[in-house]
Amino acid sequence: MKSFGGEVIFLDRSDINTDEIIPARYLTEVKKEALKPYLLEDLEIDGFDLKGEKLQRAKIVVSRENFGCGSSREHAPWAFEVNDINIVIAESFARIFRQNMFNCGMMAIELAKEQIDSLFALSAKGDVLAEVDFAGKKISFKVAGEALTLDFALNEFDAALVEAEGWVGYADSKY
């Protein structure tokens, strides 16, 4: 399994699309690692600093609705993966992006709007650290002495993909 957990970066907008996550001009790369410097290059939202330390340190993304809409490019999860970000948490995901995440053994976790709101409220207090308990399906968010633990749900197939580190290994052994 991949390693999950660490510092959280908050992207406060709905409908963040895969062109913003990794622009088409980098799709000529055949190696995942080459995408590393270009993650979120075209994303423009208030308070988001592309060149900032926060993005460098982040291991988890928290965002709003319909995350990862648009193009089917798996370069979007890869751009996160090569930057050591293996979890995106949002209110909802576009189908292809969500599937691509699990297909790579990464996690796209859906939480209710109120829960996402409370995470954004936490982020106002400082840098948020998250610990992930995959077996117990819990994530603890910690900031400035405060902690918030939330349960998450994965369907069985998605959990199996995370454990198998992706769909290729799973499918090859089965079909």
Add this chain to the structure above:
Amino acid sequence: MPQNIADKIFAAHLKDQPFAGTNVLSLDVVMCHEITTPVAIADLEYRGMDRVFDPTKIKAVIDHVTPSKDTKTAIQAKILRDWARRHDIKDFFDIGGNGVCHAIFPEKGFIRPGYTVIMGDSHTCTHGAFGAFAAGVGTTDLEVGILKGVCAFRKPASIKVVVEGRLGEGVYAKDVILTIIKELTVSGATDHVIEFVGSTIDNMSMEERMTLSNMAIEAGGTCGICLPDAVTLDYLWEFVADDYDNDKEKALADFKQWHSDEGAEYAKIIKIDAAAIEPVCTVGYKPDEVVALSTQQGMKVDQIYIGSCTNGRLSDLHAAAKILIGNKLAPGVRGIVSPATPKIFDEAMKDGTMDIFRQAGFCVTNPTCGACLGMSNGVLAPGEVCASTTNRNFVGRMGRGGMVHLMSPASAAAAAVKGELCDPREFI
């Protein structure tokens, strides 16, 4: 229990249900292009699994950047080309014979009613126009499709969109789908299949239906399906006549098996009055930000792009040419037209359509995705504006800092002549 068309296709292709709600389907067609496939090929090689499940069910094309523009894209093309040769994939289309995937594959008769189709491309939903379940997937799903001929899906619920009545003059399939996306929003159909029905759809050609289905993903839809009928059959006849002993009735009866049953379940039903649809365009960076073109008068444009898997087919070129005939591009406006396939190009040359574009001052490119995704030709400079017949207006899509207004070919042609956005009915 009554079933809709997506239910029926799922049931007919179900290979495994490893967990409740997870459906592993067998695939009839796996389509490949040179942007998302080379990484899948490289990974298969790395794993020592460089095999294909069935070379006759794999279709491949170099279309996004062709001819190659630099070393990197030349390598991508070469990986796909070498792989197609190595595995004896006969349906591979290269320079001179290549065109935009979602235009050339249907044109070759590869898609049939009831089929399951995947491709590493989000606009694979286009092929739902033939009554198939066709979904865009990422590279890993594509990789497993190539290797095993299967793909896993959660069973999508369906949204029925009923469009009734006659479209007004100057109003096209593009205006219909943009109006639908406005209503559904960019996420309104996520994890759903959109089923397009009603008299307006019945009266549409396959080219128009492909324009509709093409943009299902812009509302988040997994696929956009039209029910296969006599129009579908006419389009496919040269490819399927033998299968049905030259008997159209027999073919139609077979197509009918896929039609949604009376009383089938839908998550939502939306009704649209065709007569009320106006020529529209997008503003901003989301395809659901749709407004009537009549409200955008005076918005200046720098570039016109007519092409893509949405609107680069012959009837699209004809609709634009009808407005361009005897007119010229407004001063300072650049026009690019990219017929979506060699066949469309040839036909547009023969029937004089290309002359009209040339006389209006348009640049004619080879069939390719081109400006649509700003990867090869037709890239905008920061601050520039394009009236485009493509399907995505995301920030940076046609070049960093550029603005793309999506619209029908007629509306784009009207903007070309006027130099600003306008209602195409001014030219009728």
